[in-house]
Amino acid sequence: MTKRPAPGIVVHGGAGDGWRSVLSPAGEKGVRAAIRRAVGAGRRVLEAGGSALDAAVAAVVVLEDDPHFNAGRGASRNRDGVCELDAAVMDGSGPGVGAVAGVRHVRNPVKLARAVMEQSGNVFLIGAGAERFAREAGLRPVSEAYFHTAASCREWQLALGRQLAARSCDTVGAVALDAVGNLAAATSTGGVVGKRPGRVGDCPVVGAGTYADNSSCAVSATGIGEHFVRLLAAREIAGRVLDRGETPIVAAKALLRHVVAKGGLGGFVVIDRRGRFAAPFTPDAMPRGWWFRGKPVTSAIWRED
Numbered sequence: 001m002t003k004r005p006a007p008g009i010v011v012h013g014g015a016g017d018g019w020r021s022v023l024s025p026a027g028e029k030g031v032r033a034a035i036r037r038a039v040g041a042g043r044r045v046l047e048a049g050g051s052a053l054d055a056a057v058a059a060v061v062v063l064e065d066d067p068h069f070n071a072g073r074g075a076s077r078n079r080d081g082v083c084e085l086d087a088a089v090m091d092g093s094g095p096g097v098g099a100v101a102g103v104r105h106v107r108n109p110v111k112l113a114r115a116v117m118e119q120s121g122n123v124f125l126i127g128a129g130a131e132r133f134a135r136e137a138g139l140r141p142v143s144e145a146y147f148h149t150a151a152s153c154r155e156w157q158l159a160l161g162r163q164l165a166a167r168s169c170d171t172v173g174a175v176a177l178d179a180v181g182n183l184a185a186a187t188s189t190g191g192v193v194g195k196r197p198g199r200v201g202d203c204p205v206v207g208a209g210t211y212a213d214n215s216s217c218a219v220s221a222t223g224i225g226e227h228f229v230r231l232l233a234a235r236e237i238a239g240r241v242l243d244r245g246e247t248p249i250v251a252a253k254a255l256l257r258h259v260v261a262k263g264g265l266g267g268f269v270v271i272d273r274r275g276r277f278a279a280p281f282t283p284d285a286m287p288r289g290w291w292f293r294g295k296p297v298t299s300a301i302w303r304e305d
């Protein structure tokens, strides 16, 4: 009998060049602590024999609730100053898929994406219809003010004044492998700061920013979403792992080269079915962390970490 790989989880808090200028020492501590809490939430699920999907969602909920990241509380605002939130989950064992876009009153869009996958009979709901379904699924609405923080307001004002290019992408995501070999991915975002109202990036577009299939790997992306959608980047990584036998790091780096060649930036977290993982990124920083059974929790922010 072949031995199963150790269960594990890898999370990210977005890849960007902007982090260094906005992160105070206290902020850096907060980001590291949040990443470790997210990894810890996934680890607890996996150590208790829970599923990769439960672990990935638990990790993303922690990051959505933490105001340091562009997802849930603290999410980026669009041009009109409104948070329009996107999220997706994918269960590699189905494979099952659920996604939402443009929701404004859902505290944890990743939970709604999961409810879409498990309860709606559909795969992708947007806007008011998604919010109505959230209430049917028992997710209590929050006010728009819940998402706003002083930092997200300042970032929005800088973006409007064009002093901030879309270079800081602090979307959150997680990929996990459980003890029975299932893979899952979850991603959540407020999208690019100052975006056109109604704009949807890669995060909820399954195969672009989020993908999982037990036969290959699970992927969660961050970066300027348009590039990832055009390349169907997450699915492309899975294809390379499956068809060409590439490792996660080789496949993910190949896709990042395509993204950079088109003028984009970003990063991925990837776990394959053998438990090999990668977290490459192109800008200065990508808060990230991981844990595999028998190993300590590890976290990092900067390229040189």
Ligand code: ASP
Pocket: 014, 015, 070, 168, 169, 170, 171, 189, 190, 191, 192, 200, 201, 202, 203, 209, 221, 222, 223, 224, 225, 226
């Ligand atoms: N990928 C996200 C988007 O384009 C942005 C991010 O990674 O922060 O909506």
